[in-house]
Amino acid sequence: MKLRIEWTYKTPKGNEAVFLSDEMPAAQALLLVEDMERTGRVKTVAFHDRFDSTWTVKELRNYLKGIETEPHNVEVYFDGGFDKATKQAGLGCVIYYEQNGKMYRLRQNAAVDDLLSNNEAEYASFFLSLQELEVLGVHDLPVRFIGDSKVVINGLGGEWPVMEKELSRWADRIEEKMSKSGIQPEYELVSRKRNAEADRLATQALNGIDITGTMELEK
Incomplete structure (x- = not known):
């Protein structure tokens, strides 16, 4: 905060x-x-x-x-990729947080079928990050969500209307999950370069490479 x-x-x-x-x-x-x-x-x-x-x-x-003993000062990077030929999506998220005076980085990706567009993959990657926050036990805290998708950042931030049905469903699921956990979202739109780590995770998921893990970082 x-x-x-x-x-x-x-x-x-x-x-x-x-x-x-x-x-x-x-x-x-x-x-x-x-x-x-x-x-x-x-x-x-x-x-x-x-x-x-x-x-x-x-x-x-x-x-x-x-x-102090719970995850806090949480920042989430998310990104989604979509292969039009295979209709497969790759999702990636990177979560930075502090706990017990130490800093950690969590990385997670996933391959998903049955999505319709790259924009939907972006929303799905955001939802993936919420699932990981739930596992971490993050609740009743401000969380900063960082991504390069104008559609997601501006849509969830209330700057743009969410018109497409499939995207609106994702937005509703996301807002419901954040409301239940008490997460107070803050949104930041960045360049693809600044979102390279989450982008790489999404690409690896599309290539069949599963990434998951948490490591302690030096402050």
Whole structure:
């Protein structure tokens, strides 16, 4: 979760000014505020998330302590590929997350039959990532979904209407699953180059190469 810090600074002579920081990870925001409070010149402080919710220092400290042992700071890359000749789709997702002070990367792909288009494969790869998040036990957290499909990112983000029946069905399934798990989605559209890892997994699935596994990363 990323937050902005809003604080009122008070000088020894009683002059005050209100400041608003850039967005930053929640843990970093808390450390900065704890450091600022030691100066004795912070009159008021609050944190604001992307969902227009406001957090106190105590609330944020309790939140971070509560999620420490669970997967958090989750980022998901997804991609789908489709072979028109065989009507087969390849799905790929890469999930980065933190847990118990360590960072991990999960990779998963799958080959799927009976899809109708590349756009449907993109939606299916997004759904695959939700299934993996469910296995990880991710719930009631903001999750950042990153992909190169304008149709999926803009469709799920509410920027574009989802008109095609098969895509609308996927969108409904996705939104229902996120609602049940309490996932608060954030969407980011990136270039194919930045989504290369998920794209490679989808291509490997199309070529009959199964990839699955989780590894610890260096921070």
